[in-house]
Amino acid sequence: MKKITAIIKPHKLDEVRSALSEIDVKGMTVCEVKGFGRQKGHVELYRGSEYTVDFVLKTKLEIVVDSDRVDTVIDTIINAARTNKIGDGKIFVSDVIQTVRIRTGEQGNDAI
C-alpha cells in the first residue's frame, strides 16, 4: 500500500474529491495547512504597518491506496487540481506497511 499526499489549492478540494470518487477511491483524510513555496504570500497593512504573510492557505489530502492504483490516483488529482498557476501544489508518495480498520480489525487492502 502507498500513501499519496497531495497539497492543493483549497477551492479545488470539491473537484478533486468528486474526481477521486469517480475512479472509486473510497476514502481520504483532509487537513487545512499553510504552504510555503514558489507562490508568494502577500503583505497586509494594518493602520499603516506592513505585515508579510509568508504562508498561503492550502489543503492537504492523504489517501492510502493499493500500490497498483497509485498512478491512476495521481493522474486524477493532477487533472482535477491543475489551474496552471504557480501554487497548484505537489503530490508525494510514500510507503505504508500496514493498515487496520478500527471497527472490524480488518487488515491490509481490505481495510482501505
Next chain:
Amino acid sequence: MKKITAIIKPHKLDEVRSALSEIDVKGMTVCEVKGFGRQKGHVELYRGSEYTVDFVLKTKLEIVVDSDRVDTVIDTIINAARTNKIGDGKIFVSDVIQTVRIRTGEQGNDAI
C-alpha cells in the same frame, strides 16, 4: 521506529490518550482533520438551499514508537476507539528512518 497514524472519532480522543498513557506511550501529536469514507456526511439546509457536507470531522493521531511496540499500540487504540459504528476510522503504519529531539539533539529510540 514506526509511525502509527490513527484516524479516530473526535470524542474518542480522551479515551485513546489515557489508554496510551497507561501502556506508557510518552508522546503523540494530534491534528483535527476532515474525513471521507464509508460514513457519509450530512446535508445542511440554509434558507431552503441544500448543501451537502461530504466530510466528517475526525481526529488524526501520529505516534512514533519503537518497532517492537507497534502491535501493542495498535491494539490499545482499537480497544479505546472502537464504537462498532461506521466511521470508527483507520490505523496506518509506516517507517520512520530517524528521530531527533530538538532540545537535546538525542537521536533514535532515545528521542521518542
Next chain:
Amino acid sequence: MKKITAIIKPHKLDEVRSALSEIDVKGMTVCEVKGFGRQKGHVELYRGSEYTVDFVLKTKLEIVVDSDRVDTVIDTIINAARTNKIGDGKIFVSDVIQTVRIRTGEQGNDAI
C-alpha cells in the same frame, strides 16, 4: 527524497522558516497541531471547575528534500527552534518514493 517532519513551538515558526530559506529550502507545508509529551498541559478553571488541558499547541512542519540535504535541514531546524526548555519538539525523517509538481507534472527532485 526524504520527508522531514518537525514538531516545534508555534512562536518559533518564523525563525525556522527564515533559517530554512537561508539554506535555500524552497518549500514546506505547515499545520497547527496539539502535542502530548513530557511538557505538561495546564489546568483551566471555569467557575471553580477544573479542566485539565493535556495538549499543548505545537506547529508541525513537513519538508520534502533531496536525501543529501537531510542533515543540513535538521541542523538548521534544531538551531532555530531550540529554546532548551521541555517541549522544544521532535524531528522525524521518513522516505518519500515519488514527488510530482501538479502544475507541470515534473517528477522527482525537480518537483521539490
Next chain:
Amino acid sequence: MRALLALLLLLPMSAFADTIDKADTAWILTATALVLFMTLPGLSFFYAGLVRSKNVLSVLMQCFAIACLASIVWLAFGYSLAFGEGNAFIGDFSKAFLNGVGKDSVSGTLPEPLFFIFQMTFAIITPALIVGGFAERMKFSSVLLFTTGWLILVYLPVCHWVWGGGWLAEMGMLDFAGGTVVHITAGVGALVAAIVIKNRHGFGSANLIPHNLTMTVAGAGMLWVGWFGFNGGSAVAANGDAAMAMLVTHISAAAGSLTWAGLEWKKYGKPSVLGIVTGMVAGLGTITPASGFVGPAASLVIGISAGIVCFYCTNLIKQKWKIDDSLDVFPVHGVGGILGTFLAGIFCSPDLGIFSGYGFGGDNQNIAQQLGVQSIGIVATFAYTAIVSYFLLKVVGLMTKGIRVDHEQEIQGLDIVSHEERGYNL
C-alpha cells in the same frame, strides 16, 4: 375674568405652540441611536455572518462606508431633496447643508436637527440593505458609486413622494415607517443588482454556506431591538402611538419567526436558527408600513402572512428562478414591504372588529379605495426603482470597467482583494 381664564387655559399650550416637546425629543434622540444601531453593527453583522469567511470584512466595510457616504449626502442635499418643499416628485435645495436650520429650528414637536438625523438613519440603512444582493463579488469602487447614486436617484425621490409631501402622500398612501420607502426600494434594488451582476461562482453547486451563524443571530437581535426605534420612533412622539407601533412590531416579528421555523419543521423536518431569524426580519419588514395604523390582532395576521409568503418566495427565487440575490434581500425585504404595504391598506380599517386599525389615509373612505392607493404606490415604486437601478448599474459598470471582480479575485475573496485584510487570525 372669563377671558383671563381662557387665556390661562391656553397658556400651557400656547407656551409650547412653536417650540419643541421635550419628551418627544427625548424619545426620538433614543430612537435615532436605535436605528443607527440597526445598521452598525446590526445589519452589517446579520449579513456578514452569512457570507464565506473570505468575504466577511468586505460586507462589514461596505455597510460601514455606505453609512458614512449616505450621511454626507444627507447633509449636503439629501435631506433637502427629500423633505424640502419642492414639487410632487422631488424636494429642492433650500436646506442644503442645513442652510437656515439651527439648534432652535423646529419640525413638528422636535428640534429640526433631530428630525434631520432621525431621518438620516433611514437613508443609511436603505442602501446598506442592498449589499445583500451583490455580496461576495462586486468591486468596492462600484459598490460606492452604485449605492451613492442609488440613494440620490431612488431613495430621495421615493422618500419625497411618500413622506415629503409628494404625490403619494397626497393620495393618502399609508407607509408608516418605510415598507415602501425603505423595504420595497431596497429589495428591488438588490434583485436588479443580483440579476445584472450575475450569480456567484459556484452558485448551485459549491457550498456557499454561512461562515458564522452566531454573528447573524447577534445581528438579528440588534435588528429586532433597533426596529423598536425604527417603527416606534416613526410616531415622532412619546405616546400611545409609539407604544402601539412598538407592540405590533414586536408581535409581527414573533409571529413571523415562529411561522418560518414551523414551515421548515414541517417541510424539512427541522427548524433552523437561520430560518427563525429570517422569519423575524420578514415579520419586521412586513409590519413596518402598517405599524402605526393597525392593532395587535392584525399584527398577528400580518406576521404570520409574512412568514408564509416570504418563505415561499425565497425558495422561488433561489431554487426555481436561480437568481443569486445572495442574502435574499428581495424575497424578505422586497416581498415583505409589498405585502405589508398592501395589508396596511386592509387592516387600517376601523371596521374589522378585533382586527380593526386606526383609520384610512387622506380622503380614502374604505378598504377598496385605500388598497387602490397602496397598489399604485407599490407598482410605481417597484417600476421606478427597477428601471433606475438597472441603468445606474450599467453606468457604474462603464465607470469602473465592470462592476464585478475577476474570477481569480472572487476565489481569493474580497477581504484580501479589496482591503488587504483578513477577518480572522485565530
Next chain:
Amino acid sequence: MRALLALLLLLPMSAFADTIDKADTAWILTATALVLFMTLPGLSFFYAGLVRSKNVLSVLMQCFAIACLASIVWLAFGYSLAFGEGNAFIGDFSKAFLNGVGKDSVSGTLPEPLFFIFQMTFAIITPALIVGGFAERMKFSSVLLFTTGWLILVYLPVCHWVWGGGWLAEMGMLDFAGGTVVHITAGVGALVAAIVIKNRHGFGSANLIPHNLTMTVAGAGMLWVGWFGFNGGSAVAANGDAAMAMLVTHISAAAGSLTWAGLEWKKYGKPSVLGIVTGMVAGLGTITPASGFVGPAASLVIGISAGIVCFYCTNLIKQKWKIDDSLDVFPVHGVGGILGTFLAGIFCSPDLGIFSGYGFGGDNQNIAQQLGVQSIGIVATFAYTAIVSYFLLKVVGLMTKGIRVDHEQEIQGLDIVSHEERGYNL
C-alpha cells in the same frame, strides 16, 4: 379669586390626571428596548459562549424561540392572567388579546400598550434564563413545550402574586424588579430541570469548557447595560426613583464582579474573566428585588454579599452535589434572587443611617415584619416553582417520548441534530 387661583394651581395636575406622562413614556419605551436587548442578543450570547461549539446554535435558537413564544402567549392571555383583576392567585381573561386596550388606554402614567410590552420583556427573559439548566442535551420540542408550559403555570401566577395585586402584594412583599418573580422562579426551574434531565455525558470527567468566552463577555456587557432598563424601568417613571434604581444596580454589579474575581484570586491564584462576569450577574440579580428600595451604601453591601454567597453556592452545587445545572442558573440567579429578596427586607429600612433605604412595604413597620413577609414570598415561590416544574417536566417527557436526546445525538451536538446547521465554518 382664591378659588380661581387654587383651580389654576391644580391645572397642570388635573390636565394630566387620567392621561399619560410623556416623559415617563419616553423612558419606558427605551427601557423596553433595553430589556429585550438583555435577551436578544444579551443573554443568548452570554449562554451560547459557555457551551461547546457543537451546541452553540441550539442555545441561541432556544432563547430566540422562547422569546417569540412568550410574546404570543403574553398577547393571547399571559398579560391578562398576570395583570388582570382576577383573584389573589391569578388574573383573568378580561384582557386576552388586549381586548379593550387601545392606543389611548392608560396604565399609571403610561399608555397601557407600553406597560404591556415592558412587562412582556420580563416574561421573555425569565423562561429564557432556564435554558442554562438543561443546555446541551434537551430535545428542541421538549424545550418549547416545557418553557411555554412553565411560563403559563409558574411565571404568570407568581407575577400576579407579587406585581398583579395578588396575595404577596397584599402582604407588602417587596420585589422591585423581579428578584422573586424572575430570578428565583428561573433559578429553581433550572435546578429542577437539571436534576430531572440528569448530567451531561462526560460531566465531571471530560472537558466541558466554554467554547467562546469573548461571546460570553459580549453578552455580559449587554446584560449590564440592559439591566439599567430592567431595574431603572421598573420605577415606571423618569425621575429620581429610576435614577437611584440604576445607581444601586450599577454599584451592586461592580461590587459583585470585584468580589467574585477577588475570591478566585485568593482561592485559585488567578482572577478570571468568566469569574468577573459571573460576579456581575450575581450582583445584578441580587440587587434586582431591592433596587428601588435601597440606597448606595446598602447596594455596596448587597453586591459584595452576592459575590460571596453565589461564589460558594456555585462550587457547592457543581463540585459537591454534582448537579449539572450546566450554566449555573440556580447558584447565580436563584440564590441571588433569594439573597436579594431577603436583603431588600433589611435595607429598605429607613433607620439604618448611611445604609438606610426608602421604607417598608404595605403595612410592615419594621425589619422583622418585612423579613417575615419576604421569607414567606421566597419559600412559597421556591416550593411552588419546584413542584410545578417537576411535574411539568414529567408530562413533557411523556409527550415527547423523553426530554433528552439520545447518547449518539448528544455526542454529535444539538446544532446538527436539532437544526441541521453548524455555528462556525471559518
Next chain:
Amino acid sequence: MRALLALLLLLPMSAFADTIDKADTAWILTATALVLFMTLPGLSFFYAGLVRSKNVLSVLMQCFAIACLASIVWLAFGYSLAFGEGNAFIGDFSKAFLNGVGKDSVSGTLPEPLFFIFQMTFAIITPALIVGGFAERMKFSSVLLFTTGWLILVYLPVCHWVWGGGWLAEMGMLDFAGGTVVHITAGVGALVAAIVIKNRHGFGSANLIPHNLTMTVAGAGMLWVGWFGFNGGSAVAANGDAAMAMLVTHISAAAGSLTWAGLEWKKYGKPSVLGIVTGMVAGLGTITPASGFVGPAASLVIGISAGIVCFYCTNLIKQKWKIDDSLDVFPVHGVGGILGTFLAGIFCSPDLGIFSGYGFGGDNQNIAQQLGVQSIGIVATFAYTAIVSYFLLKVVGLMTKGIRVDHEQEIQGLDIVSHEERGYNL
C-alpha cells in the same frame, strides 16, 4: 390682576424651579446606558479584536475590571473630588459615598443620582481607553493599580478643572464632552505607559496583527451609537442642543471615516476596514470637545481634519518613532482630543458664516482669546498627565516588582498566564 397674571405666567417655571425636568431625565437615563455601552462591550471589543488571540481575554478582563473599580472609586470619593465644591484644583469629600444625596436631590434639571451615574460612565471609559497603550504585556495587578491610581490622580483633578468649576472652567475653556478631560488624558496616559513598559516582543519584526477584525468592527459600531449618548447626553437636556450635538458628532464621524479610508486608498492602493473604523474614532474623539459649540458645516471640517491629522500621527509614532502604543491610543484619542479642543476654539465663533458656532466660553470675546485659553488647557493637561502617569508607573512598578510579565509569559499570552483561560475553543 397684573401681579396675579405675572405670577401665573411664572407658574410653570417656578413650579419646576428646584425640581427636575422629567424629559431631560428620560434622555439622560438613556444616555447613561449608551455611554456604559461604549465601554462594555463597545471599547473592550474594539480593542480585543486588535490583539492576538492569546491576549483577547486579558483585554476584555482589563476593561471590565477597570469599569468596576472606577465605579466604586466614583462612589467612594471620585464624584465628590471631581464635582464637589473644593477649590480651583480639586473638589472635596463632602459628597463621599453620596453623603446627603438622595432620590430627591437635584442637580441642574436632573436628579443628582442621575448626574452621578452619567458622569460615572465617563470616569469608567477614560482609564479603560489607556489599556490600548500597554496591551499584551502588562501584569494584571499592575494594570489595576495603575489605572485606579491614574483615575484618582489624573482624571479627577482634570475633570474638576474643566467641568467641576475649577480654574480652566473659570477661564472659559470649552470642552463640551471631554476632548481634554477624556481623550487628551487617556491618550497621553497611554503614550507614557507605552514608553515606560517598552515595545512588545517582536514589535517591528513579527506579525502582531489583529486576530479578529469582525470583533473590532462590532466594537466600532457600538462606539458610534454610544457616542450619541456621550456627546448628546452632555447637553444634559432633551432639546435642540442635544440634537445638534448628536448631529455634528455623526457628521464628524462619517467625515473622519471616509477621510482615513480615502488616504489609505491613495497611499496604499486599498482602503481597509480597520482604517475606516479608526477614522471614525478619530472623527468622534475630535468632535467631542466641540460638539455642543459648533454647527454642521464646521463638523465636516473637523471630521476631515481629524482623519488627516490622526492618520499621519499614527504613522509617525509607530513607523518613525517606533513607539509601541499598541492600539494607537495617543495618535487617535490624544491627538484627536488636542485637535478638537483647539478647533472648538475657532468654530465656536458666531462670525464664520456657514461655519459659525454657538459662541465663546466665559468672558472670551474672539477667536484669539478663546484659542489662548484652549491652548493653556491643552498644554496644562498634557504636561500634568504625562508627569503624573510617569511617576505612577514607576511607583506601581516598585509595588508589583515590575509592571511587565516576563518574556516566557508574554510568548504564552496573558489569557493563560494571568487568567488561566482561553478565548476560543472552537
